[in-house]
Amino acid sequence: MAQPAHRYPSLLQALETRLGSLLRQHGGGSGLLSLTLGTPELAFDRLPEGLNNCSYWARPANGRFLLGLGVTASVEAQGEGRFRALDAAFVEYRRLWQAVDADGLGFQPAALAGFAFGQEGAGDVPNSRLTIPTLLVQRREEICAMTFTCDRGGSPDAVLAGWMTLAGEVVAALDRNAPPSAAVLLQRFSSQPDDAVWLARVARAVTDIHAGELDKVVLARSIRVRSTQPFVPAALMAALATRYPGCIHFTHFFPGGGVLLGATPESLVSLAAGQVVSDALAGTDWHSGRLDDEKSLHEHRLVVNAIVRALEPVCGFLQIPARPKVFELQELRHLRSVIRGTADSGVSLLNLVERLHPTPAIGGAPARRALDWLARHGEIRRGWYSGATGWIGYDGDGEFAVALRCAWLDGNEAELYAGAGIVAGSNPRAELEETEAKLNAMLRVLGGQV
Incomplete structure (x- = not known):
């Protein structure tokens, strides 16, 4: 497990206990499992400092913030049918995807996606990509939650360890203040x-x-x-x-x-x-x-x-x-x-x-x-x-x-x-x-x- 941030050790300990219990209850079988837990302690309203493998999307005026880390499922496509390919993949994921909103907050898992202007090529990045993150940190207005997703066929111990590593990284990053923007040449x-x-x-x-x-x-x-x-x-x-x-x-x-x-x-x-x-x-x-x-x-x-x-x-x-x-x-x-x-x-x-x-x-x-x-x-x-x-x-x-x-x-x-x-x-x-x-x-x- 990642080293807890000094302000949030109790949050991480509570997450680990609850996620372990929910995994035992809902794990097994095939497809995807997503567990969403409220995290009111988190002050998530920005891209955290120090993360270097994530995707962030926000509409601050609407109080909507999303941060995805890790990859549980992903699909890439290009060509004339790229959007249909992404859509078909999402429908297939959804067919065997169980979502548990453990605290009844109304949050749900989500995929993060992006695509290039043209149908072919995009230089150093995929032409189009849809990813279901392993950890999705969400904020809607004043409510924050974490959604953890896994392949239901995975080892519960390994899944939980991976989840807690990502949660520790996010909590530690949110505990740091973003460096002030300094004038540069x-x-x-x-x-x-x-x-x-x-x-x-x-x-x-x-x-x-x-x-x-x-x-x-x-x-x-x-x-x-x-x-x-x-x-x-x-x-x-x-x-x-x-x-x-x-x-x-x-x-x-x-x-x-x-x-x-x-x-x-x-x-x-x-x-x-x-x-x-x-x-x-x-x-x-x-x-x-x-x-x-x-x-x-x-x-x-x-x-x-x-x-x-x-x-x-x-x-x-x-x-x-x-x-x-x-x-x-x-x-x-x-x-x-x-x-x-x-x-x-x-x-x-x-x-x-x-x-x-x-x-x-x-x-x-x-x-x-x-x-x-x-x-x-x-x-x-x-x-x-x-x-x-x-x-x-x-x-x-x-x-x-x-x-x-x-x-x-x-x-x-x-x-x-x-x-x-x-x-x-x-x-x-x-x-x-x-x-x-x-x-x-x-x-x-x-x-x-x-």
């Missing part, structure tokens, strides 16, 4: 593609849009920076939580050593008791200008219309705002419309993801033409940037957020990503400035400017 040493190439690509896109080849295409670029000291994910996430409490926060540690983290303003889709919610986020201002100009409104309408077309065949009712609202995020302002609906019976969260991804907010419109255009012109998006990250609960409810405003960390180096929606009224230089404004949101945090 950042050296910007590369751009992909370079500015001249990207500006030419924007100009070409505008020409092709005027020619009727497509209506919109989103062009991305990345920069690499180097710090004077290694980046600390917990400190960066704490800074992001301070600056962007209304965003969805995420962190994924990958076996190769890299870390993807960010704070995205855009939810791709959520499903809760049959109710569907999807964000249309398009139209950006970064210098207190107007967002009611025709270019911004046109770009936004393309996204709203595409989401509506994707959801109409599987939703019996849709609520579509007449006009977008302005979503303010420090130095950036976006047009946002929240589209709500009621899903038809049997429609899963990953069914909705497959219908929606990629929306014109990250790909373009019409979708197939925009994707073909991007492929022909050498668009490269590394990892899960502009894909999505999210969770699926035992009952099928959950949420995926578009992986934006994020960075890939590797020691003291970071790669940051940003994109701009190109339409008929786009000016290449202004679009470059927009991407710089979006990059600056993460650059400020990496540089310790909270």
Whole structure:
């Protein structure tokens, strides 16, 4: 068993006693077993300091926090059928999965998942992955719980020892204060593609849009920076939580050593008791200008219309705002419309993801033409940037957020990503400035400017 943190020895001892008893009661057989116990002593409201093999997902504004450690079951997929493959795997896990909410708190086990923008490849990470963590730490509003999951065919002693090792790591990590974000010197040493190439690509896109080849295409670029000291994910996430409490926060540690983290303003889709919610986020201002100009409104309408077309065949009712609202995020302002609906019976969260991804907010419109255009012109998006990250609960409810405003960390180096929606009224230089404004949101945090 891991060494208890000094504030929580009684919590760990109680967990070990109760888990041992519950394992004896519910263990054996085949499939998965999840045991959920309340942990009111835990102050879980952040990515803990010192963990280096976990996934973190949070909606602080809604009081929702998830932290997964260990892997009890996992599936990876790529290609045209990747979402269907993940969905089928989750259904199969669910078929032989017993969930015990020992304290009747209403918590349930969940899978954590993420995927890349494109169907094939993703560089150093799986194209798409769904994982059922061995330990899931959860907070909903003011209530915290731990969900422990195992293969029911495993040795009870070995299972309990593994659970307690992970619980000890989490408790010790939460007992530590995240280091304060300190100002560091950042050296910007590369751009992909370079500015001249990207500006030419924007100009070409505008020409092709005027020619009727497509209506919109989103062009991305990345920069690499180097710090004077290694980046600390917990400190960066704490800074992001301070600056962007209304965003969805995420962190994924990958076996190769890299870390993807960010704070995205855009939810791709959520499903809760049959109710569907999807964000249309398009139209950006970064210098207190107007967002009611025709270019911004046109770009936004393309996204709203595409989401509506994707959801109409599987939703019996849709609520579509007449006009977008302005979503303010420090130095950036976006047009946002929240589209709500009621899903038809049997429609899963990953069914909705497959219908929606990629929306014109990250790909373009019409979708197939925009994707073909991007492929022909050498668009490269590394990892899960502009894909999505999210969770699926035992009952099928959950949420995926578009992986934006994020960075890939590797020691003291970071790669940051940003994109701009190109339409008929786009000016290449202004679009470059927009991407710089979006990059600056993460650059400020990496540089310790909270």
